[in-house]
Amino acid sequence: MSRQSRLSALALVAMVVMLSLSAGQAQAIGITPGRTTIDFQPGLEQAVTFTIINNDHKDFNAFVYAEGDLKDYVTSEKTIIEFKESDDSKPFTYKFRLPDKLDQPGDHWAKIVVMEMPSEQEGGGQVIMATTAVVHQLRVKVPYPGKYADLELVVNEGDTGEDTNFIVKVVNLGDEDIYKAFATIDILGATNEKIVTIESEQIAVESKKIGEMTVPWTADVNPGMYHAMVTVNYDGKVATIEKTFAVGAMRVEIIDVKVRNFVLGGIAKFEINMENKWNQKISDVFAEMAFSSADGNQIASIKSSSIDVDPLQRATLYAYWDTEGVQKGTYDAKLILHYGEKTSEKLLKTYVNLESIDTEIVGITARVISAKGSPGPAADYLVPIVVILVFINVGWFFYFRKRKK
Numbered sequence: 001m002s003r004q005s006r007l008s009a010l011a012l013v014a015m016v017v018m019l020s021l022s023a024g025q026a027q028a029i030g031i032t033p034g035r036t037t038i039d040f041q042p043g044l045e046q047a048v049t050f051t052i053i054n055n056d057h058k059d060f061n062a063f064v065y066a067e068g069d070l071k072d073y074v075t076s077e078k079t080i081i082e083f084k085e086s087d088d089s090k091p092f093t094y095k096f097r098l099p100d101k102l103d104q105p106g107d108h109w110a111k112i113v114v115m116e117m118p119s120e121q122e123g124g125g126q127v128i129m130a131t132t133a134v135v136h137q138l139r140v141k142v143p144y145p146g147k148y149a150d151l152e153l154v155v156n157e158g159d160t161g162e163d164t165n166f167i168v169k170v171v172n173l174g175d176e177d178i179y180k181a182f183a184t185i186d187i188l189g190a191t192n193e194k195i196v197t198i199e200s201e202q203i204a205v206e207s208k209k210i211g212e213m214t215v216p217w218t219a220d221v222n223p224g225m226y227h228a229m230v231t232v233n234y235d236g237k238v239a240t241i242e243k244t245f246a247v248g249a250m251r252v253e254i255i256d257v258k259v260r261n262f263v264l265g266g267i268a269k270f271e272i273n274m275e276n277k278w279n280q281k282i283s284d285v286f287a288e289m290a291f292s293s294a295d296g297n298q299i300a301s302i303k304s305s306s307i308d309v310d311p312l313q314r315a316t317l318y319a320y321w322d323t324e325g326v327q328k329g330t331y332d333a334k335l336i337l338h339y340g341e342k343t344s345e346k347l348l349k350t351y352v353n354l355e356s357i358d359t360e361i362v363g364i365t366a367r368v369i370s371a372k373g374s375p376g377p378a379a380d381y382l383v384p385i386v387v388i389l390v391f392i393n394v395g396w397f398f399y400f401r402k403r404k405k
Helices: 003-022 379-404
Strands: 031-032 035-039 043-055 062-068 081-082 089-097 106-116 133-142 150-155 163-172 179-189 194-199 203-205 210-218 224-234 237-247 252-259 269-277 282-292 300-302 308-311 313-320 329-341 344-354 355-361
Touching: 031 106, 031 133, 035 043, 035 150, 043 133, 062 210, 081 089, 089 106, 150 224, 150 237, 150 344, 150 355, 163 179, 163 203, 163 300, 163 344, 163 355, 179 210, 179 379, 203 210, 252 329, 252 344, 252 355, 269 282, 308 313, 313 355
Parallel strands: 035 133
Antiparallel strands: 031 043, 043 089, 062 081, 062 106, 106 133, 150 163, 163 210, 179 194, 179 203, 179 224, 224 237, 252 269, 269 313, 282 300, 282 308, 282 329, 329 344, 344 355
16 A cells, blocks of 8 residues: 555544544543643744553554644654554654744644554555544643633532532633633523522732632522523623533532542542432443643543442542653642533642642532541640649648648
8 A cells, every 4th residue: 555545544544533532432542641731932942742651552553643723833753653562651752843923812733643553454455444542732822912811611510509619710811910800600590581690709810820710609499400601800801601500400429539549650549439419320420530730731631430320329430640750739630520411520629749649629618627526626625724623622622721720
């Protein structure tokens, strides 16, 4: 088969692969980190290295190519990477050189696709079949002139009578600081009637930084689907975002996320503890976690296996993160729980230490003040006070006895 015919076949396979990926098939190969983010600089030249992981430990060849509006600025010395069964992973390096000018502000992308090549039939024929591909993203941020806010919205759903938390992220893509931003959230019912309007506190957001507002709402409504329309006012400008969410009905609630017996550089085993609040079994429940650094650069994406959860019962999902090359620090993690036709999102603060990973679910505060049935902090002071009073009483007793004599 000629080189041109081979590349045409691979291009066709790539389209099949993308359809397969969008359907949520498991990945036989992995990639880390998943994204590299940089701020635009005219003529910037840089080399980027990522790691291709052989999850299934098998022999295969990987075909690497670039897509996106920045693909013409990306080069690499190799396009075919050979893997043996014994290879856990291999590094891959590409280079890019940015133009002197990008007219359109906002995000520009190059997507480095790593595709497992299909096997050849006897006689040299190429088999066109669905295979596996993963993508490393090069994200170049071109700032907007002045102040410009982009929004992200995460809804931590609650049951009837419980708090639903709206987490509004304000991404300042402009080249000027935002001094005052606040969110107004209109909550609409099934017939688009306005139920309530709630507001956030005010925050400031520096240029090229991300600000975050958490707005709680006690959902004193019937179970069902609702719609949130968010308007953020910032220094005389407006940005909007909206999202549909559920109150009550079928719901799996994330209780907490734990990591035990961890050492930085090793494999972190995340225990995602959850509870089925629905009165029927929910099948094919699984979780995805995407970790991002403080500048919004996604560094890893992991997925658990699927399980069935019995009615009104608790269960645990397990997901694994290879932290080789990860630095100690604080990372944002978006946790998406999939069940039925629904998804539930949680935003986590993940604190990576040398010998531990601690997680905190944003919008949920859980502090133990004193254990039930224990004496509590006041007991620490009670014993010495009682002892002092006893000595004082004994002293007065002997004093009056001696005086009487």
